[in-house]
Amino acid sequence: MKAVVLVGVGDVQVLDVPDPVITAPGDAVVRVTATAICGADLFPYHGYTPGFENGTILGHEYVGVVEAVGANVRNVAVGDRVVCTSTTSCGRCPHCMAGRPSQCLDRSLFGYSGVYPRLDGGQAERVRVPSADRCLRRIPAGVSDDAAVFVGDILPTGYGAVVRSDLALGDVAVIVGCGPVGLMALLVARRLARTVIAVDGIAERRALAASLGAHAVAPDAALAAIADATGGLGADAVIEAAGSAGALTAALTYVRGRGTVSVVGAHFEPDYPLNNGLMFEREITLRFTIGNPFGDRDRLLGMVAAGELDPTPVATHHIPLADAAEAYRMFDAREATKIILVP
Ligand SMILES: [Zn+2]
Ligand SMILES: [Zn+2]
Incomplete structure (x- = not known):
């Protein structure tokens, strides 16, 4: 064969x-x-x-x-x-x-x-x-x-990421990374969230995310879009589906106090510099999910x-x-x- x-x-x-x-x-x-x-x-x-x-x-x-x-x-x-x-x-x-x-x-x-x-x-x-x-x-x-x-x-993986993000009906969700897993998470999240903001640097992926119901923005426009949608509080749930240290760091700045960052991108860095001060002061929950x-x-x-x-x-x-x-x-x-x- x-x-x-x-x-x-x-x-x-x-x-x-x-x-x-x-x-x-x-x-x-x-x-x-x-x-x-x-x-x-x-x-x-x-x-x-x-x-x-x-x-x-x-x-x-x-x-x-x-x-x-x-x-x-x-x-x-x-x-x-x-x-x-x-x-x-x-x-x-x-x-x-x-x-x-x-x-x-x-x-x-x-x-x-x-x-x-x-x-x-x-x-x-x-x-x-x-x-x-x-x-x-x-x-x-x-x-x-x-x-x-x-x-x-990837559909169960995207679904698992949404479940473990604690996203609730009417929340604002952010998806960081509009690769296939991020798009699966988007399909699930949009059934609950009042707004899903999808962040990606590639125009074709933003277009696909927008066609699936997201407000799609480039990374440099993400903070303003999230502030707009949440009255400046930050997103209720952030799903990091890009799998890079930079994406995780960005995700931690997108989430509101007592919000959850749900990581479904693959990570292998052994020495990520987690900002414990930010995590503690804002009581952020951080979860990793395989699906x-x-x-x-x-x-x-x-x-x-x-x-x-x-x-x-x-x-x-x-x-x-x-x-x-x-x-x-x-x-x-x-x-x-x-x-x-x-x-
Ligand atoms: Zn796979
Ligand atoms: Zn077993």
């Missing part, structure tokens, strides 16, 4: 590799029909992932059709259309038992190696899915691949199926899987907000 392989730093190639097979009774093999490139895929692409093994098949956002199941698989069957969670979870460790599968002690991230045990990903014609009963969910009839592919990762597709996919699939939530405008580009190298270049250069690869 064809698969998108990270051959070396910055070197993505579509290679012929052996078809995956069932290796454990809980496995399934899925024929992939759509798979998205995620910002998290760019970390190994740039060589930022310690221990990443060259040769790993990339991709943790995908939907497809079940082609084979192991003897113990009960929740899905051959022929089902399914969406997969971005990570695995074992269902048996103390975190899983307590309902915290994103902290599973045995988790792998599809398409990753090094920081987690290697698990080949879904940017391929087929993928082996361990713990298939937990990772796979049937896609309701009427929900497109384009919509469902977001339910495995929980296991816990939240059903409510989100249900909302998509009911027509209450439509993430598909975020899928700005569809590119054949065979052209993945060019797709990665475009995505890395921010020439595309979100790319769906089609095998």
Whole structure:
């Protein structure tokens, strides 16, 4: 089969590799029909992932059709259309038992190696899915691949960021960073907030955020827009979806006293200079969130199926899987907000 392989730093190639097979009774093999490139895929692409093994098949956002199941698989069957969670979870460790599968002690991230045990990903014609009963969910009839592919990762991530921002009905929310996760958070936040202010330096992303219902502003206009919307108090909830130290610092200046900054951008700085004086004096709550597709996919699939939530405008580009190298270049250069690869 064809698969998108990270051959070396910055070197993505579509290679012929052996078809995956069932290796454990809980496995399934899925024929992939759509798979998205995620910002998290760019970390190994740039060589930022310690221990990443060259040769790993990339991709943790995908939907497809079940082609084979192991003897113990009960929740899905051959022929089902399914969406997969971005990570695995074992269902048996103390975190899983307590309902915290994103902290599973045995988790792998599809398409990753090094920081987690290697698990080949879904940017391929087929993928082996361990713990298939937990990772796979049937896609309701009427929900497109384009919509469902977001339910495995970035839609639950954006949703989790909003939930953990304590956003309440009628509040003013700020989204810092209008990449795909920020836009998912926007789709959820606008259902509660009286105003969602979206901050991004890229005009195309601001335009997309505005089309989804936000008041979109460039970073240098953010403080004035927030002051305008809140009588100078600051935002009730700020979602930081950019994943940079500068974005986090800005987010902490956007929030009102006793407000919450909910961070969903990926951070790896070990020595961020948190202003404890500001945090204390203004009683700011700061939370980090990975997202929980296991816990939240059903409510989100249900909302998509009911027509209450439509993430598909975020899928700005569809590119054949065979052209993945060019797709990665475009995505890395921010020439595309979100790319769906089609095998
Ligand atoms: Zn992702
Ligand atoms: Zn576990």
